[in-house]
Amino acid sequence: MSDLINTTIIIATVASGIRLATPFLLASLGESIGQRSGVLNLGVDGVMLLGAFAAYYTVLKTGNLFLGIMIGLILGALIGLFYAFITVNLQAQQGVSGIGIYLFGLGMSDLLFQKLVGTPRPIMPFRILHIPLLSDIPIIGEMFFDHSLIVYVAFLLVPLLSLIINRTTYGMNIRAIGENPEAADSLGVSVGGIRYSALIIGNMLAGLAGAALAIELGIFQHNLTNAMGFIAIALVYFGAWRPLGVMAGSLVFGVVAAIVLQCKTLGLIPRSASDLAAMAPAIITILALVVVANRFRQPTALTKPYVRGG
Amino acid sequence: MRRFNFGTVMLVVLILTAFCVLPAGVMAAGKMLKIAIVAPSASNDLAFTQSIVDGINAVKKERPIDLAVTDGTFVVEDAAAAIRDYAKKGYDLVIAHGSQYGGSLKEIAKDFPKTAFAWGTSADTFGLPNVSSYEAASDEGGFVMGMMAAALSKKGSIGVVGPIEVGDAKLFVDGFVAGAKAQNPKIKANVNYIGSFSDVALAAEAARAHMAVGADVLTGTAQMVVGAIGAARSKGVAWFGTQADQTELAPEIVVACQVYKWEVILRQILADMDNGILGGKKYAITLANDGLMIEFNPKYKLPDTVTKIGKKAVMDIKSGKIKPLK
Incomplete structure (x- = not known):
């Protein structure tokens, strides 16, 4: 047991939890924006897969990580635009449309990978970004400031999005149309326009999550995300549609997964219970979801297409 | 009426005799075999699935094979549908490359007694005459x-x-x-x-x-x-x-x-099929073979x-x- 409280191991476990949480955080932040505007997108995982492949392939061909990230973002924006057209203009049923996006992303990313790349080939991953002073703080520095740029970006987005949603007119409009689109419309707010923008931003973050995952791992393969997008949707409910809550949920999931991994590595979890332990992050997240989410209600207009005068 | 000369008649007789005398295996070696692989991950995963695809491709250099691959079937129900579909389409050998497919294969193989099935990694043929199992040591x-x-x-x-x-x-x-x-x-x-x-x-x-x-x-x-x-x-x-x-x-x-190198046991399976044995045997790749x-x-x-x-x-x-x- 003394191994478990070894400082080096604790540092490694927390750092691992933060890395594991990052793609969930980016994707769930994006999904929370869309849901706050009243649109559910079950296709997050498909967008992540397409973003991951696009970024991977770009880096494989150019060696430029920044360009890879940009392509992931742009691809997310394009899917967001398409999804907005389906759900806002065509007023399609959101659950089914989202599943369609997921299946499209799963199949298309694999098809493109097979045709354009073939066998998994490694790419240059992100480098650790050393932050002067902060990275040098004993223990804390290694835990929180020994990561790649994308990890810092993901966590910095939390206060930024909190600020936008809670303190700006744009954020107020998103919340208004997610709660009462008729009232917002009567006050001159463009329901369609706001939903379009929210879905574009949300899907950009999903594309970024996929891009971050592929570049962090330095590889792509079939179904790389392994259903991360669906967990990200659950984390939105866990976080009660608030950036801080979403971050807490992502960290719980990531850190519990890291603790389980570390305990298995140290032999603290018997092999017979290994598979059961692998479910711990999901079980703990579901339990927390039941406790936390019941105290908050979802946006009133969530999943409801808006028809003026309808 | 045109008459056949003696030489032509002898040639036809010789050819017919050769067809009757040559062992079935030599005959079958020339026949295009239809083989299907159903596997859980991508066929180029540099791991489990790629190993069986590489194996068939190695054998393909030695005899004509029409190969079909359904990969990425982590969901067992999807794999079962693909296995049944290949059997229905008349494939000679359907390879269920995943120990998780055993339960489904056991049921499917009974419905297609003239189709050879191979699955692994496992040592269980379910007592069926048309199922072979293979494993890696x-x-x-x-x-x-x-x-x-x-x-x-x-x-x-x-x-x-x-x-x-x-x-x-x-x-x-x-x-x-x-x-x-x-x-x-x-x-x-x-x-x-x-x-x-x-x-x-x-x-x-x-x-x-x-x-x-x-x-x-x-x-x-x-x-x-x-x-x-x-x-x-x-x-x-x-x-x-x-x-x-x-x-x-x-x-x-x-x-x-x-x-x-799955080709080592694939050759054995195909040789058995040439001799009319569709299954019931266990194969293993080892360092020794x-x-x-x-x-x-x-x-x-x-x-x-x-x-x-x-x-x-x-x-x-x-x-x-x-x-x-x-």
Whole structure:
């Protein structure tokens, strides 16, 4: 047991939890924006897969990580635009449309990978970004400031999005149309326009999550995300549609997964219970979801297409 | 009326005689065989699925084969639908490449008694005359590489990233740990089954967890290890691979790989089919029958002493002097 409280191991476990949480955080932040505007997108995982492949392939061909990230973002924006057209203009049923996006992303990313790349080939991953002073703080520095740029970006987005949603007119409009689109419309707010923008931003973050995952791992393969997008949707409910809550949920999931991994590595979890332990992050997240989410209600207009005068 | 001359008649008789006398196997060797593979991961995963596709492609150079592959069927129900579909379409041999497909295959094979099925990794044919099973003695290569890993480790600590504790993954892991302990009884060999065959991110973090507790040599099995190899590469930690040659993923850290040569048993299965045997037999690839090969990465500067340990272990297993898990 003394191994478990070894400082080096604790540092490694927390750092691992933060890395594991990052793609969930980016994707769930994006999904929370869309849901706050009243649109559910079950296709997050498909967008992540397409973003991951696009970024991977770009880096494989150019060696430029920044360009890879940009392509992931742009691809997310394009899917967001398409999804907005389906759900806002065509007023399609959101659950089914989202599943369609997921299946499209799963199949298309694999098809493109097979045709354009073939066998998994490694790419240059992100480098650790050393932050002067902060990275040098004993223990804390290694835990929180020994990561790649994308990890810092993901966590910095939390206060930024909190600020936008809670303190700006744009954020107020998103919340208004997610709660009462008729009232917002009567006050001159463009329901369609706001939903379009929210879905574009949300899907950009999903594309970024996929891009971050592929570049962090330095590889792509079939179904790389392994259903991360669906967990990200659950984390939105866990976080009660608030950036801080979403971050807490992502960290719980990531850190519990890291603790389980570390305990298995140290032999603290018997092999017979290994598979059961692998479910711990999901079980703990579901339990927390039941406790936390019941105290908050979802946006009133969530999943409801808006028809003026309808 | 045109008359056939004696020479023409003799030629026809000779040809007909040849068709009657030649063994069925020689006849069948010329026939286009329709073979289908249903497998869980991508056919180019540098691991489990690629190994069987490579195997068929090797046999394809020797005899005409029409190959169809349905890969990425992690969902057993999808795989079952594909297996049944290939059987319905009249494929001569349907290979269900995944131990998880056994339950479905047992039911499907009964409905197509004239179709040959092969599945692995397993040693169970369900008592059906049209089902063959195949497995890899992956503990053998695991044992060899475990010995080399223990000899290579400077810190006396090695790590294993496994998927789920079943099939050839378990055999390999157990063999690797046994080999490491045989080489150095004091070696710390940590094993981490992550609970998934497909979670690349978790496999990467499992490798990092091993390195955090001091492991300076790693190995792993199944298709999600591409993540673990990337993590090992970022720290320059040595890696031993299995199932396929993983050198191209990280030429600077991959020491050696146990490569599956399924063509060895595929040839046996096809030869049996030529003789009218559709199943009921068990096959295995081993170091002794060259179905398992230890391929060293020529770019990795491995100390001669470690190479010798590996090669001697291969010889000892082939000769029966060493029995890895006994």
